[in-house]
Amino acid sequence: MIVVMKQHSSAEQVEAVVKRVEELGYKVHLSRGEARTIIGIIGADDYLIQQDTFEVLDGVEKTVRIMQPYKYASRDFTQSSTSIPVNGISVGGEKIVVMAGPCSVESREQILETAHAVKEAGGSVLRGGAFKPRSSPYSFQGLGEDGLKFLAEAREQTGLPIITEVMSSEDIELVGDYTDIFQIGARNNQNYPLLKAVGKTSKPVFLKRGISGTIQELLMGAEYILSNGNMQVMVCERGIRTYETATRNTFDINAIPVLKQLTHLPVVADPAHGTGQWEFVGPIAKASVAAGADALMIEVHPNPSKAWSDGAQSLTFKRFGALMDELRTIASAVGRQI
């Protein structure tokens, strides 16, 4: 970290900063320019230092973090990319994993039918929400445990591992009794009690970027989980909020290569939430694979026009099948398979 002093900071102010750095056990490198004094803080575990600590000292103009504020999530922590085994498949390996299913589990029939269609088209994981975060208290809030049971039955019939969202630390035990992967939704990317709690479980965690979260906040969310002991985290780009209203969100395709550079964790793309319209799911799914995504999450529904949620961004079985064929070609063009 670097501490930049104000233009006319006094010798006492500089001394006070130096003293504080040394109290914390770091070494100091002083650089006195014509206009500014700059204080380098030298130590190996830079991520532990809070910028606040120095920004509030008298005479300090700003601090600049040189290294990343996370440790376990960093590409520096482990050289090889992490791949996460889930019931016989592996997320983060050469094979691109497609997780597909409806936004919400609506009935036993709906999820079973979808599970078979997903499997047949080549999907590897079944998704479906049983606890739903909805912006209106008057919207369908999910089937709860019944939904989990239907998902489990679908897994039994198809062999597909399942992923479903957990919204509250109180539900972790219940959801954990059924799911293979905990999904943490965009609205909970900074729900720290929840992140700590899934960090203490031993199941893989699928962490979505916040609705307006930065890439760094996504990795700090992962760090909350990793630093609590659970090293099986995959991070998901799902579109961010911008001023553009032509699509529901702006899918941040840049985040895919940026994340691959910053972290060893598997990177997932969610083109349905990234666009909000099924017509655009295909192009963005293909783009994500071309840009280096390790996995995709895709919303599929037997009859999107009757879906209880997110129908507009869900694919029919037929469209999903056709997209899987296109994705295989793209995957092969970038040296991978699906």
Add this chain to the structure above:
Amino acid sequence: MIVVMKQHSSAEQVEAVVKRVEELGYKVHLSRGEARTIIGIIGADDYLIQQDTFEVLDGVEKTVRIMQPYKYASRDFTQSSTSIPVNGISVGGEKIVVMAGPCSVESREQILETAHAVKEAGGSVLRGGAFKPRSSPYSFQGLGEDGLKFLAEAREQTGLPIITEVMSSEDIELVGDYTDIFQIGARNNQNYPLLKAVGKTSKPVFLKRGISGTIQELLMGAEYILSNGNMQVMVCERGIRTYETATRNTFDINAIPVLKQLTHLPVVADPAHGTGQWEFVGPIAKASVAAGADALMIEVHPNPSKAWSDGAQSLTFKRFGALMDELRTIASAVGRQI
């Protein structure tokens, strides 16, 4: 709600939408233009209709909501502005309420000293965090119950009611044993399990706008609380995330008159988070009062340069006292007092 059909939608598609509207118990008003057919949905409780329900139907281009998607939070629900009594003071009345105190409770001495200073300067409520949502797992996470006890002691000594954050539904009982007002932080504006849970308590709730939340999402968060039975909600503008990096957040001053128009709930301004630098807290606090805020939340610390969190945006006692004097003049210029 209005349903706009695509340019070449068929008679069957229009018919299907009409049928769906009538199934839901609403009346239909059809408008066939040269280019588009538009279907008006007529009924009194528009907020219950999900846009999704119609957007997924074949031939539909988009839907437009005419009325607000909330009921209890709306200015239409009750003509007069709501004021919320808290231990002898009232938030939302003619008198502007100033809630002040440190970001985090750091020690018994710190919070007691601050409480007395806040009281002396004319503050009405004491704030202080015991459970802290921090972006890094390596940062100070709050004193927990000890912090709550120190706050309660400060209330006893000064008579000031207290406000403190609750981050998880599991902590509501504990925090509720001490606090007068539940604070829901910006990261939890869409933590629906938590909103439902405080909605079932009988204590006032102070709800912050999400870090990148819309005004509508803020009111939908309030609606989650209100519709669960707790009618004592105040909403807080605290700055939003934009592309501008000169300040920590962009304080959305527009939100103050907009909220006063849309809702009957008291509107609070938080200039410390809205700017991130103490030098700007004063101008933005004054601007907020000039724009119509009912209350202010201000961070005050005995020694900001040693604060464990948010020191850069905290005022010293002396600066807080001077600001209170300036605020009194502005309040009087807009026909209120502090």
Add this chain to the structure above:
Amino acid sequence: MIVVMKQHSSAEQVEAVVKRVEELGYKVHLSRGEARTIIGIIGADDYLIQQDTFEVLDGVEKTVRIMQPYKYASRDFTQSSTSIPVNGISVGGEKIVVMAGPCSVESREQILETAHAVKEAGGSVLRGGAFKPRSSPYSFQGLGEDGLKFLAEAREQTGLPIITEVMSSEDIELVGDYTDIFQIGARNNQNYPLLKAVGKTSKPVFLKRGISGTIQELLMGAEYILSNGNMQVMVCERGIRTYETATRNTFDINAIPVLKQLTHLPVVADPAHGTGQWEFVGPIAKASVAAGADALMIEVHPNPSKAWSDGAQSLTFKRFGALMDELRTIASAVGRQI
């Protein structure tokens, strides 16, 4: 267009709106709901109506535009996609066009050397800036006419058509004497005098989306050119400004399929400005082709570490050659070629 009246609008107010609509030569469709009256404006040239005209009338809550506010740029204007011939190549056809070259023309040698390298690697158009919009008045502002001459010489030697930026209507004649395609930069997306002026020329125009421009504004910019008579416009996604700071801009990959749906004009992707770092240019270029882009603009420099501008996002000749090979594979996976 739809006019939504306020909840308690009077019969006189509704009548005044109706009168205004009829004065303008449109038909009215009235829809009186329990809560609101909605007035549909029916006519074929909806894009000519200003929303302002109605929003200011008493009793009006808001207006909703049903059709697009542009005519010539719309996919409805002409069924087939437009392809633009430029000196023997065609932008917008089955073959994906790669425009490449340095950010700035720096010298005769630099541009000639680059032109040959671009040609050899399979690029179709040579880019290079002679008039540079720079955020600092103290930065290099371009070689001006000398730069144009060097570009022309490079065209002569290689046969590659050239594209270069014009920043002011005063320079159109000069730049037009040399260039094959006028480039309008992101900062000039709403420079209407400039758009009108290139609209009166007969050369193809390459129009970049504004730095924080919406997709609709990009098409309105195109409409300014098209409605002045020049039908050869290509539109370019080049990243937008968001709160994310990990990359220089956020490349809006969604814009590619959205633009392909809304307009018949060719769609170009500029991954260099969309990311700001050469490491990410490759992944985003591939993603753009996978998502349906008709052309790419790529910054190439003989020695990026000595570039006078944008070196950080420029490829070396070697990297450009390798990327072209990868792009060929992706293009073929989506049924096109390069």
Add this chain to the structure above:
Amino acid sequence: MIVVMKQHSSAEQVEAVVKRVEELGYKVHLSRGEARTIIGIIGADDYLIQQDTFEVLDGVEKTVRIMQPYKYASRDFTQSSTSIPVNGISVGGEKIVVMAGPCSVESREQILETAHAVKEAGGSVLRGGAFKPRSSPYSFQGLGEDGLKFLAEAREQTGLPIITEVMSSEDIELVGDYTDIFQIGARNNQNYPLLKAVGKTSKPVFLKRGISGTIQELLMGAEYILSNGNMQVMVCERGIRTYETATRNTFDINAIPVLKQLTHLPVVADPAHGTGQWEFVGPIAKASVAAGADALMIEVHPNPSKAWSDGAQSLTFKRFGALMDELRTIASAVGRQI
């Protein structure tokens, strides 16, 4: 400026950076940490150094600018705040200047009537657009020179100096023949040929922040004008583009105290564009004065419901008069007058 080297940068890479710094005539301060080497560039005219120059060198991770990239616009350039005389009034002094008038000049009668009303209510400058930047080519584009003539006649009748927009360097002479202050609109904040051209005139320039411009870009725009010799620049906050759609723009109230800290130039607030609705103009105008604005620009129209542009955000004469009274009280509460 600081150059941060990559974690494993070589001694040769560091040497190359040092050599480059010294070639440019600056001194170097090297700081070798355990993890990173940091190179301080020491010299008085930091604003002349381009970050690009160093970011492209091998082994460089990033550069951090310590000082501002502008000179003449900086508060450091001149200690006292600049006030700009305009025909007997002064912008930037103790008295807060109110510039008011219609969005567009629509007719001789309209502007004369408005001028008298503005004067009577206590406004000091008359505004009115004769050249209008409109997002649609089908919208009213302004009366051109006729509009300028009507403005000049209004000045003659009332004594109020006038301000009007210039959109293109080709129009500077014409507009300059009439106006007292050149207005540069939000869409031209980075129109560098235009900024250079008004920088060569001797009339005051009113520069609006870009629609999504940063505060730094606003000051860099001012620097373009100042460094060309015209030292009479006032900068204007007019709302920025964010994801929030409740108002037309998000008025960045923070920008007012931030600008007052960074620059000696007068700071103007434009609440009409900052909100887009006349109901909110009053609260935001008052907030701006409370936050420290030196001047206000307010849209006033004899009959907003018939305005040719921006009627929704324009005040009637009566509302403008009432607002002026309120503003006087607020101004006096912050120790100024109007």
